[in-house]
Structures are given as C-alpha cells and as structure tokens.
Amino acid sequence: MDKEKYRNMYLAETAEHLQAMSEILLRLDNEPENHHEIDALFREAHSIKGMAATMEYAETARLAHRLEDDLDKCRKRGSVSSVEIDQLLAGVDLLEALHDDISQGREERRVETYLQTLNPQVPSDVPMSQMVPEKEEGDQIAAEPLLVQIDLAETVPVAAPRLLVLLKKCSDFGTVLKSWPSLEQILNDKVDARLLVQLRPRLTRQEMHAQLARYSDVEEISFPKPPATSGLGERRQKSASVRVSTERLDQLINLTGELITTRYQLQDALKQQHVQGLDDGVGQLSRLVKNLHHQVLQVRMVSLRALFSRLSRIVHDLARSSAKKIELQIDGADIEIDRAIVEELVDPLIHMVRNAVDHGFRDKDQGVISLKAWRDRDQVLVQVADDGSGIDPQTIRRIARERGLLSSAQVKTVRDYDLYQLICQPGFSTADTVTGISGRGVGMDVVKTAIEAIGGLVLIDSTPGEGTSITLKLPLSLAIIRVLLIESAGMSMAIPITRVIQAVEISPAEIHSSGKQLMVHYQDAFIPLLSLRKILKQSKGTKKDSLSLVVTEVLGRRIGLVVDRLIGQQEVFVQRLAPPFDQSPGCAGGTILGNGQVVFLLDLQSLLERRKKEV
Amino acid sequence: MPGRVLVVDDALFMRKMLTDIFSQAGWEIVGEAENGEQAVAIYQQQRPDLVTMDIVMPVMGGIEALKAILQLEAQARVVVCSALGQKHLILDAITAGARDFIVKPFQSDQVLEVAERVVAS
Numbered sequence: 139m140d141k142e143k144y145r146n147m148y149l150a151e152t153a154e155h156l157q158a159m160s161e162i163l164l165r166l167d168n169e170p171e172n173h174h175e176i177d178a179l180f181r182e183a184h185s186i187k188g189m190a191a192t193m194e195y196a197e198t199a200r201l202a203h204r205l206e207d208d209l210d211k212c213r214k215r216g217s218v219s220s221v222e223i224d225q226l227l228a229g230v231d232l233l234e235a236l237h238d239d240i241s242q243g244r245e246e247r248r249v250e251t252y253l254q255t256l257n258p259q260v261p262s263d264v265p266m267s268q269m270v271p272e273k274e275e276g277d278q279i280a281a282e283p284l285l286v287q288i289d290l291a292e293t294v295p296v297a298a299p300r301l302l303v304l305l306k307k308c309s310d311f312g313t314v315l316k317s318w319p320s321l322e323q324i325l326n327d328k329v330d331a332r333l334l335v336q337l338r339p340r341l342t343r344q345e346m347h348a349q350l351a352r353y354s355d356v357e358e359i360s361f362p363k364p365p366a367t368s369g370l371g372e373r374r375q376k377s378a379s380v381r382v383s384t385e386r387l388d389q390l391i392n393l394t395g396e397l398i399t400t401r402y403q404l405q406d407a408l409k410q411q412h413v414q415g416l417d418d419g420v421g422q423l424s425r426l427v428k429n430l431h432h433q434v435l436q437v438r439m440v441s442l443r444a445l446f447s448r449l450s451r452i453v454h455d456l457a458r459s460s461a462k463k464i465e466l467q468i469d470g471a472d473i474e475i476d477r478a479i480v481e482e483l484v485d486p487l488i489h490m491v492r493n494a495v496d497h498g499f500r501d502k503d504q505g506v507i508s509l510k511a512w513r514d515r516d517q518v519l520v521q522v523a524d525d526g527s528g529i530d531p532q533t534i535r536r537i538a539r540e541r542g543l544l545s546s547a548q549v550k551t552v553r554d555y556d557l558y559q560l561i562c563q564p565g566f567s568t569a570d571t572v573t574g575i576s577g578r579g580v581g582m583d584v585v586k587t588a589i590e591a592i593g594g595l596v597l598i599d600s601t602p603g604e605g606t607s608i609t610l611k612l613p614l615s616l617a618i619i620r621v622l623l624i625e626s627a628g629m630s631m632a633i634p635i636t637r638v639i640q641a642v643e644i645s646p647a648e649i650h651s652s653g654k655q656l657m658v659h660y661q662d663a664f665i666p667l668l669s670l671r672k673i674l675k676q677s678k679g680t681k682k683d684s685l686s687l688v689v690t691e692v693l694g695r696r697i698g699l700v701v702d703r704l705i706g707q708q709e710v711f712v713q714r715l716a717p718p719f720d721q722s723p724g725c726a727g728g729t730i731l732g733n734g735q736v737v738f739l740l741d742l743q744s745l746l747e748r749r750k751k752e753v
Numbered sequence: 754m755p756g757r758v759l760v761v762d763d764a765l766f767m768r769k770m771l772t773d774i775f776s777q778a779g780w781e782i783v784g785e786a787e788n789g790e791q792a793v794a795i796y797q798q799q800r801p802d803l804v805t806m807d808i809v810m811p812v813m814g815g816i817e818a819l820k821a822i823l824q825l826e827a828q829a830r831v832v833v834c835s836a837l838g839q840k841h842l843i844l845d846a847i848t849a850g851a852r853d854f855i856v857k858p859f860q861s862d863q864v865l866e867v868a869e870r871v872v873a874s
Binding site for chain 2: 295296298299302303306310324325327352353354
C-alpha cells in the first residue's frame with residue numbers, strides 16, 4: 139500500500155478523533171456515569187485503532203487498542219473513575235505525541251512505558267501482535283530506547299568531528315536508533331553544540347555517563363525523558379492540508395461560473411459600445427470579486443473549538459495539580475478566524491490561562507474562569523477572565539515606580555486602567571513568588587508582543603477582589619486587513635484599524651503643555667501628543683486650524699499621533715516586504731491601493747521603540 | 754595509562770612536540786614517520802597501542818595510511834591530527850575509522866586526554 143498517499147488524510151482524521159476524545163473526557167470528568175459519552179469515547183478509540191493498524195502505525199494502534207480495551211470495561215461497568223480519566227487523558231496525550239511523530243516523519247515513540255504504568259499485570263498486547271506485525275529486528279532482549287543528550291562546552295573548536303566521535307562512541311553503548319543531528323547532518327557540518335541520541339542501551343546509565351565524562355569537550359551529559367506525556371507546551375504542527383466542505387467548494391465553483399458569465403456580458407457590451415452594459419458588468423464584477431474574496435477567506439477560517447478544548451484540558455490539569463476547584467465556562471467556540479491567527483494564539487492563550495489559574499486564584503482555592511470569543515464587525519475578540527483576586531493597583535504603582543516605568547508624578551495621576559496595561563512591559567511580574575505554573579519571567583510582555591505581531595491589541599482590566607479579564611482584539615485575517623489611511627508630509631501611510639482606538643480632529647486650543655510635552659485631554663485623561671512627521675524625521679509642517687489625531691496605544695500607553703490628514707478606512711491586501719526591506723523598523727509591510735499607489739503599513743511600536751533607543 | 758605510540762607527521766617540529774609530550778608522560782615512542790607509507794611499515798613491525806596521524810602528508814596521506822593500517826589490524830587505534838580549518842578531512846578520517854582527533858595547535862594535556870581515552874577504550 140502506498141502509505142504516503144493516505145498519510146495526510148490519516149493525520150487530519152485522527153486529529154479530529156483525538157480532539158473529540160479530549161473533549162469527551164473533560165465532560166466525563168463532570169458526569170462520570172454518562173454512558174453515551176463512554177460509548178462515544180470507546181468508538182473514537184476504536185476508529186483510531188482501525189486507521190492506525192491499516193496504516194501500520196504499530197505503536198499508535200497498540201495504544202489505541204489498549205484504551206479501547208479499558209473503555210470497554212468502563213462501558214460494561216457504566217462509569218469512569220477520576221483516576222481512569224487521568225490515565226485516559228495521558229493516553230490521549232501520548233496518542234497526540236505519536237500523531238506528531240508521524241506527521242513529522244519520525245519513527246513512532248514507544249508506548250510500552252505508558253502501558254506498564256497503566257496496569258502492569260495485564261498483558262494487553264497479545265491480540266495486537268497478531269493484528270500488527272512487530273517491527274523488531276530479532277533483538278528480543280533489547281531494552282527500552284533511551285535518550286542520551288550530550289552538550290559540548292562552548293569552547294570546543296570544531297563541533298562536528300567531536301559530535302561524530304561521540305555518536306560513534308554511543309554506538310558502543312548499544313543500538314543507535316536515531317540521532318539529532320543525524321549522521322548526514324554532522325558530516326555536512328550542520329551542527330550546534332548538542333547531540334541527542336536515541337539508543338537501545340546495553341550499558342547502564344552510570345557506565346555510559348562515566349565513558350562520556352572522559353571527554354573534556356563534553357560539558358553536560360543527561361538522559362532526558364522522551365516528551366511523551368507533555369505535549370502541552372509544544373506548538374502543534376502546522377497542518378499541511380486543509381479540509382474544505384464540499385458545500386464551500388460548490389459555492390466557489392458557482393462564483394467562478396458567474397464570473398465567466400460576467401466576462402461574456404462585458405465582452406458583448408464592449409463590442410456594442412454599450413455603456414450601460416459595461417457599467418452593469420463592472421458592478422456585477424465587483425460584487426462577484428468581493429464575494430469570491432470572502433469565500434476564499436472562509437476556506438482559511440477555522441473555529442476556535444480545537445484551541446478552546448486544548449485550553450480546557452490545560453485548566454483541568456492545572457486545577458488537578460494545584461488542588462483547586464476551577465470551573466471553566468466556554469462561550470463562542472464556534473467563532474471562526476484565520477487559521478494562521480489561531481496558530482499564533484496558542485501560546486499566548488496558554489499563558490493567559492495559566493496566569494488566570496496561578497495568579498488569579500492565588501488566595502482562593504475555587505473559582506470560575508471564562509473563556510469567551512465573539513465577533514465585533516471585522517474583529518474577533520477573545521477573552522480570558524477569572525473571578526479571582528484581581529490585580530491590586532497599588533502593587534503595580536509601587537513596582538512601576540521602583541522600576542522606573544512611571545515617574546512619581548505619573549504614578550499619582552495615572553488611571554487604574556492604564557496602570558493595568560503596564561503589566562505587559564518586559565520583566566514586569568507582580569507575582570511575589572515564582573511558581574511552577576507561571577511567573578517564570580516570561581510574562582505578559584510575550585503575550586503582548588505575539589498578539590501585536592498579528593495586528594492585535596491586548597486589553598487588561600481588573601477589579602481587586604472581583605477578578606481580572608484580558609481581552610485580545612484580533613483581525614479576522616492576516617492577509618487582508620482594514621486600515622486607516624493617513625498622510626504625513628505628502629506621503630500616504632496605513633495604520634491597521636485594530637491598532638487605532640479613535641481618529642479625531644481637534645483644535646489647537648485643546649492642546650495643553652506639560653513642560654516640553656504637549657498633551658491633549660482624551661476620555662478623562664491627558665495623553666501625550668507625538669508628531670508623526672517628527673518620528674519619521676520629515677520636514678516640519680505648517681500651522682493649521684485643526685489637528686488630525688490618531689489615538690492609539692503604544693508600549694502600554696495611550697498616545698495621540700498627530701498626522702497631516704486622515705484619509706479614510708480601506709480594506710487592503712498586505713504583502714510582506716522582500717528582504718532586506720522587511721528589516722526596516724517601523725514598516726510592517728506594504729500594499730498597493732486601487733490607484734496603483736504603494737502604501738506602507740506603519741508599525742508604530744517598533745518605530746517608537748527605536749526612537750526610545752536613540753534618545 | 755601510558756602505552757606505546759607511533760607519531761606520524763611530515764613536519765619535524767610537530768613530531769618533536771608530540772614525542773616530547775608523550776615521553777614526558779611516560780609513553781614509549783615506538784617510531785616516527787614522515788609520511789603514510791613509512792607509518793604503515795612501522796605499524797606492521799611494531800603494532801603500537803596508538804598512532805597519531807597527520808592528515809596532509811606527501812607520498813601517502815593520513816587517511817590512506819589510516820585505511821591501510823586498519824586493513825592490517827581492524828582494532829588499530831589511530832587518532833588523526835589536523836589543523837582547525839580541515840574539519841572535513843577530520844570528518845572523513847573519523848568516518849574511515851579514526852578513533853578520535855587532535856586539533857592543531859594543541860596543548861599537551863589535550864593530546865594526553867585523547868590518547869589515554871582512546872587506549873583505554
């Protein structure tokens with residue numbers, strides 16, 4: 139059988155089954171006697187087993203078979219215990235790890251260890267050996283594969299030969315199954331200072347360690363555990379194929395059909411010099427193109443369901459490990475968003491959920507976390523909220539002053555809301571102690587950077603004693619976004635609309651000055667005015683009767699950006715600039731307007747960061 | 754654990770340095786060769802515990818000599834000795850069966866570390 143041909147299909151389908159399994163398990167956690175769910179779970183495991191066996195993925199099949207067996211017992215008993223749920227969840231994790239192995243073309247990791255932890259006395263793999271041929275090379279006494287990680291000292295002059303010697307050394311320890319870098323990579327000098335070898339050892343760890351320790355080039359020797367049960371932190375592989383419903387495909391075909399008809403209409407009208415006909419045709423064409431564009435974007439859209447179910451799994455695990463009772467409320471899992479954005483959301487949301495569990499319920503042992511998504515025109519909002527302890531504004535005031543983020547005058551006047559945005563500043567952490575869950579130095583600044591990189595905004599709100607909510611404002615799609623066109627010194631530029639809080643015209647009389655800084659009153663606070671001409675080092679403009687202002691948030695603070703003219707909003711197709719121009723700070727990409735004019739997309743954040751450095 | 758060593762290098766200076774390092778550490782120098790051909794001949798007579806082999810040499814190069822020595826004795830312990838820039842030659846030599854390598858310029862303790870480790874294995 140040409141397995142390659144079916145691999146993507148297998149991967150897509152098992153991914154769906156695995157997701158379903160996690161979801162069902164989490165529901166069973168609340169309703170351990172729901173026999174419909176147990177039946178459904180059994181069927182999912184059964185489907186995976188069947189597919190994996192057909193594809194000759196022996197480890198996956200073996201594990202799925204075992205889960206199916208266990209579930210069959212639960213089915214007969216009519217209930218699942220919480221210990222079993224945890225075991226099954228770990229099994230699903232392992233299946234996901236195997237799924238990753240297969241999708242990346244690696245050899246499947248072994249499931250033996252997991253099976254043994256499940257129930258050592260019951261040998262469950264008897265029927266499997268008949269169903270799936272064992273791929274062992276006659277080496278029956280071979281031990282469990284082991285990972286050996288060797289890190290070279292930084293001072294090693296030539297890494298590749300050293301790694302080659304070490305790899306050969308490892309083959310004295312047992313059968314080398316795989317290595318990273320591979321032998322070919324080493325021979326082509328594609329190495330860094332680490333060698334990871336998977337082998338079936340004939341020696342003990344101590345013996346191997348002693349032999350490797352003889353190399354003074356080797357700085358560290360370790361035997362890491364294979365990442366079998368911890369698929370959580372890993373980014374899921376980007377899927378190579380997209381499943382499109384036939385309904386959606388039909389819509390696309392219909393649209394193309396209509397486009398062809400319109401082309402004939404236009405050709406006829408042109409031949410007859412029929413202006414009204416041309417006008418109608420162009421009108422028709424623009425409607426169809428818009429529709430086509432919309433439909434094609436739909437193909438890239440995925441619901442947040444998979445992401446949300448992964449998050450609920452994380453909450454479940456965190457609650458277990460911290461012995462807190464946390465209820466997760468999910469709303470809006472059907473909201474669809476560009477798959478590229480979903481991929482970028484994974485890590486930030488995991489971090490936010492961990493924060494919520496860890497910091498939000500620092501002083502409580504139960505509570506509710508709500509995970510919510512909704513559409514607002516062409517934006518998607520995703521919110522993680524908790525009803526925990528909230529953030530104490532006084533603590534933030536104190537830290538902000540201590541770390542020089544705000545002057546003592548600013549500390550007094552800043553509004554609580556603006557204060558909360560400060561927790562996204564690099565290195566800002568209000569956790570007094572570092573825990574295993576979060577607060578390990580990677581904080582909200584990483585979330586903010588990731589979200590802003592995809593043109594989104596992070597909004598934080600909190601009420602002490604009532605809870606914290608963090609809302610992400612996201613564009614629907616990465617390629618086509620809505621922008622505000624502005625003009626500065628005769629140049630048109632675009633700002634993503636998601637970055638714009640408001641665009642207003644003000645009169646010079648509204649400007650106040652505080653020292654050298656010009657300020658303007660905006661929503662019961664003073665915000666500083668910055669001139670885009672000045673930032674871009676363009677010539678000074680002439681005085682005008684009214685000032686055009688773009689209110690936006692940069693580096694956690696609201697500012698008023700003074701521009702020459704507000705031109706208007708438009709949807710544009712953003713293209714990345716070719717290297718080396720993509721390195722230019724302040725420019726996030728370019729687009730061509732309908733009139734052929736090239737317009738650059740301003741990245742205010744990087745522009746102002748650079749300016750800060752220069753100052 | 755010092756043993757018997759054959760030093761192969763076309764440069765007298767390098768041979769001198771290596772033989773000094775080895776003899777000071779108590780090794781017996783069974784011979785010196787200035788090309789691969791000589792090295793193979795001496796190896797056949799002396800069967801030393803260790804050979805340090807320069808790679809780039811006239812008449813017969815180090816990798817060729819290494820292969821010839823391994824033909825004589827599959828378990829022969831040969832360590833290649835090469836300059837920093839010849840990474841690919843070192844990789845070739847290890848692939849061909851060299852046990853380890855020494856990068857020139859070297860310190861005496863580096864040479865002895867490699868030598869002792871290889872002889873112990």
